[in-house]
Amino acid sequence: MKLVVVGLSLSSSWGNGHATTYRSLLRAFAARGHVVTFLERDVPWYSGPARDLHDPDYCKLSFYEDLAGLQDHAAEIAAADAVIVGSYVPDGQAVGRMIQETARGVTAFYDIDTPVTIAAVEAGRCAYLGADQIAGYDLYLSFTGGPMLHRLRNEFGSPQAVALYCCADPAVYRPSEQAKRWDLSYLGTYSDDRHPVLDRLLLQPARQAPHLRFVVAGSQYPGTIAWPANVERIEHVSPHDHAGFYGASRFTLNVTRADMVRAGFSPSVRLFEAGACATPTISDRWMGIETVFTPGESILLATTADDVLGVLDDMPPENGRLIGERARAEVLARHTAAHRALELEAALSTVRIKRRAS
Template identity: 60%
Template sequence: MSAPLDIVVLGLSLASSWGNGHATTYRALLRAFAARGHRILFLERDMPWYRGERRDLAEPDFCELAFYDGLAGLDRWRGRIAAADAVIIGSYVPQGAELARLLRGWTSGVLAFYDIDTPVTLARLQRGDCDYLSPALIPDYDLYLSFTGGPTLRQLEEAYGAPRARPLYCSVDAEAYAPVATPRRWDLSYLGTYSDDRQPGLERLLLQTARQAPQLRFAVAGAQYPAEIAWPANVERLEHVPPAAHPEFYSASRYTLNLTRADMIAAGFSPSVRLFEAAACGTPLLSDVWSGIETILSPPEEIRLVRSTAEVLQALAQPEAERQRQADAARRRVLAGHTARHRAAELEAALRDCPASAPPLQPAEGAPGG
């Protein structure tokens, strides 16, 4: 058996899921990682917009969670960071570039970067406006864990000098996400924070569909949508749906829509957590189109790809038996390969296989865990 790992994660947020998808990703992954016998400290920058009622997981039962104010506030955790087998810094962490330079000097274990926004990160690096990473820092990370697979991994290694770039897609907590017996409220829903580059897709694939099919019902859930958006009368707006309510939200939808940011469409191989969570809840998916989606869910049996309002209307008109077949096929696929348990095993393997600045992580005979 391999020795349990002691890791420290510094991420955007674990405590608050308001307006970000990082929290649900970290929660599912780290809960499953802890279930494998490992010890986790999550350090979160105390930001005002994630405080108060927006903290919907103040005391996780799978890891230790602590908050810090500025880089100087990390001094109290220096010993723990220095002794960790691995330190993982996530994308969009405030002052992430300075943080990486600081912790590179503190830890002799694996220093990993977990990019939950890889194509966006690379686009920002090219523009020179990325404050949580720089091209010069990438070779200093022992491991680059990427939400995007495919050709982007080779780009990270060959163009940016990452010693090891490995995919670590998002996933679903299969114990938390499952079908819920609830009345169907919407024919098509969308769950996602507002984004300028996703809005044209939302307009074309959901709002225009709603205008052309006033007899159908729609929902858009998520924060930060501009007040000037003209919502059709048959589109229900929900400002925030907490993770605990996601299964009921998806289960109340005949279909749900997946929309992808422009940089991620360009890169391909960038599945959204919506794919896995909705499928686990037994809700069939309509999605925009990008390279590599067929490696996640196979169209049209497990997911319907839509490019136009007309194609959405055609999908919504499918017989119930066909809708159910698609939902069942997608759920089987996700539970067989895209749960948090699968990702936790992949993370452990990546950390154990990675040489650090100090001697690599060594398994101990007879130790629990593994």
């Protein structure tokens, strides 16, 4: 299958979680014998020092300057068996119109931010997807499962909507034997709606437990945040260093955006990456998390700072290790890049067969 992906970024993981998702998925998809081209808008914030992937060996990476530059790839788009447009692509609505008009193969929208996208679509302020465009894509690949898939089909007219969760590549994300630098870590870009939960589940515990060590890694945090003395700040951790980051963490924290909590069934890529590294995760609560990991056995859930401190202060080390090992087992069984590549192949093939039969 010849696949063209127009996505936010493959070349830079700076300030976005899309790059690691695309890298794992497309590497595994290409390993199944498919030919992949990734088209990326060349923007200043993902170039220069922020560009940490230049020449992937599993796909062709090409850059375009603007919408006119994307038209230079029209022949390749038209000849592809499938074309995927990702969420948060600059000028995404115009890109989507161009793809739907040009592509002769299957067209799909891959939404790594589904609840955020749909909330913005309903408010009429989504820059990368119009409500009328959802029905124009043959396939909606959703970061979110559960009831959201029903909404996409029945409220927005998607011909086919399936869940395509994020994943982890076990060749990259694996356990490492090293000293623990932090009792609790968090890896994620700043967002207004996540920060109150981060404050409650990491900063408050840090204030209450000066004997413990914490770290928050990620970009775009405002300078007005008062970080406790026992919270280390790291501006950016490259994907190459993620496994080491998790390996140095006794526990790691997962915090979910508000729209995704409301929708449920929206696992973060960090859950799978930390799980693949056998690092036990403490997560906020949301509907459907039990369909991904088993609460109390392969993941720990917390609502308050006391919940977090109860784990950090009272859980025996062997119990934490066992939770991490169970999480890794669940990732390897159901949530690797190879699993997602197979799911993507099946979804695209199903639509291709339906198109031929119609």
